[in-house]
Amino acid sequence: MGRVRGKSWMHEHVADVYVKRARAEGLRSRAAYKLAQIASRDRLLQPGMTVVDLGAAPGGWSQIAAGRVAPRGRVIALDLLEMPRLPGVTFIQGDFRDEATIAELERALDGRKVDLVLSDMAPNLSGIASVDQARALELAGLALDFALKHLKPQGNFVVKLFHGEGYEAYVKRLRACFREVAVRKPDASRSRSSEVFLLGRGLKAHAARPAAANC
Numbered sequence: 001m002g003r004v005r006g007k008s009w010m011h012e013h014v015a016d017v018y019v020k021r022a023r024a025e026g027l028r029s030r031a032a033y034k035l036a037q038i039a040s041r042d043r044l045l046q047p048g049m050t051v052v053d054l055g056a057a058p059g060g061w062s063q064i065a066a067g068r069v070a071p072r073g074r075v076i077a078l079d080l081l082e083m084p085r086l087p088g089v090t091f092i093q094g095d096f097r098d099e100a101t102i103a104e105l106e107r108a109l110d111g112r113k114v115d116l117v118l119s120d121m122a123p124n125l126s127g128i129a130s131v132d133q134a135r136a137l138e139l140a141g142l143a144l145d146f147a148l149k150h151l152k153p154q155g156n157f158v159v160k161l162f163h164g165e166g167y168e169a170y171v172k173r174l175r176a177c178f179r180e181v182a183v184r185k186p187d188a189s190r191s192r193s194s195e196v197f198l199l200g201r202g203l204k205a206h207a208a209r210p211a212a213a214n215c
């Protein structure tokens with residue numbers, strides 16, 4: 001008699017299918033499907049949009065975003081690591097924690113407001129849960145600060161975060177800034193990973209003001 005396989009086995013199996021699919025479809029990472037699934041469900045990507053993709057390498061999310069905002073849209077992507085060129089994507093290499101990198105990103109935007117800020121940034125893991133969570137929260141916090149400054153009114157934000165200390169406080173901050181906040185765990189995200197994707201939909205008018213200390 002075969003083993004009874006649980007929901008988590010099924011979720012993992014489905015997630016691994018994405019590795020093969022990414023290769024077959026010429027996508028740079030299986031992560032591409034995470035964004036593809038979130039964006040389809042929530043209708044986040046439309047032709048003509050300006051999108052910022054933080055933690056972009058090797059480029060799966062940028063590929064999905066550039067394909068959906070084409071032909072007139074633009075993706076500005078950033079990562080610590082190098083990323084080979086992609087059509088429709090302007091790439092900046094640098095550490096998002098450095099002011100000089102953010103300034104370069106702002107130059108690339110050239111005054112344009114952004115429709116969607118994405119962050120799939122994840123720190124290198126130290127193996128010490130509290131340290132890794134603090135680093136992930138720092139990156140997510142900086143991504144949110146950037147989104148508040150550069151999103152159009154009603155703009156949207158997607159950020160990867162991990163369950164753990166500080167998670168609830170982060171969600172509370174998102175709720176203060178966006179009209180709607182949702183938690184997404186797409187099929188393509190491995191069930192054993194504690195990662196989730198938080199979606200902030202519809203930047204509130206007061207949150208877009210530079211001195212919005214309450215969010």
Ligand SMILES: C[S@@+](CC[C@H](N)C(=O)[O-])C[C@H]1O[C@@H](n2cnc3c(N)ncnc32)[C@H](O)[C@@H]1O
Pocket residue numbers: 028029031032054055056057058059060061062078079080081094095096097120121122123124139
């Ligand atoms: C999960 S990967 C992103 C995968 C990507 N979304 C894709 O679809 O191919 C996380 C990325 O975050 C980047 N990252 C981590 N810390 C960063 C930082 N401080 N500044 C910029 N990028 C960072 C890493 O270099 C890594 O490439």
